[in-house]
Amino acid sequence: MFRIAKLTDYGIVLLTHFASHPEREALNARELAQETHLPFPTVGKLLKTLVHGELLVSHRGINGGYRLARRPADINVAQIITILEGPIEITECNTPGTCEQEPCCPVQSNWRLINGAIREALEKVTLAEIAIPKHTNRWPQVSAMLPSAGHAHELTRSLEP
């Protein structure tokens, strides 16, 4: 339904937890599971993936654990989603060979641009910003930077909060 996977959501919760506790040396999987109220096996699985994606660094052994590989301001949502569920492409069009209409598809080039716009929107959001609850002084601007939908229909209007 045009949603990110639950696991991706959990992954962002975990990363946010790291960003919110910069004072702590390293967090192990068990601690994280307890503090985020997520199941331990799932947390372990996610942490492995995030290490593989180079967002976290791990340390084995007693007193081992995980910590952010770089500053929260240098990690954005597009990166996280890409690592946890692959490249951000809202259609399969751009994967060569999967679209029968590829040779003559008039929509393809426009989809590519839509994908780019969404990707850029997600790249603008850093982990540092997400970690700050009810942040109000920056966020409205992101929305405002998008051109206003002057001809928006009542259907989509009704979707807005």
Place this chain on the structure above:
Amino acid sequence: MFRIAKLTDYGIVLLTHFASHPEREALNARELAQETHLPFPTVGKLLKTLVHGELLVSHRGINGGYRLARRPADINVAQIITILEGPIEITECNTPGTCEQEPCCPVQSNWRLINGAIREALEKVTLAEIAIPKHTNRWPQVSAMLPSAGHAHELTRSLEP
């Protein structure tokens, strides 16, 4: 994988077909299936949904068929996605009761804004624009209107075409 459903993609192809042939009175499901190279039952299913969503109007009986309910410029991608797969919310956060962390979740308010940004990006894209292949004089602006990602990491950079 953060993608719209195949059916949604097909639906947009169908609507694009209508927008590309404004001279034709009405198109029936069989014609559309042939001309878009999509399976007939699937086309029929989609057309019904689009009628229900008030993007198409139907006419039964001999010489029946479908036509757009309003001008292509007055139909945008956000509307289409909403009709075919529900409200555009990339996380379940905003659906009350589905998130255990709701009372204390620090991420919630920021996700809502991210959703809004994506929704607005999709609202900017009208069917009229999609129907024009390789449209170059308007599209780059949409991307440019988003602030440039100055601190984008090499990972996401590599995703760009």
Place this chain on the structure above:
DNA sequence: TCATATCGTACCTGTTGAGTCCCATATCCC
């Protein structure tokens, strides 16, 4: 009245996300 079209619903099935488990491997402390 019949042919032809949409309409509504119900059903089947393959895919995949979500969650779990096990064992190998690395590290630290005693």
Place this chain on the structure above:
DNA sequence: GGGATATGGGACTCAACAGGTACGATATGA
């Protein structure tokens, strides 16, 4: 050096749902 404790990597099961199909009901026009 050896045991305790952590991560690393893979395989596995289960459930939900998108995708596709089928069939009868209903409306329209020749």
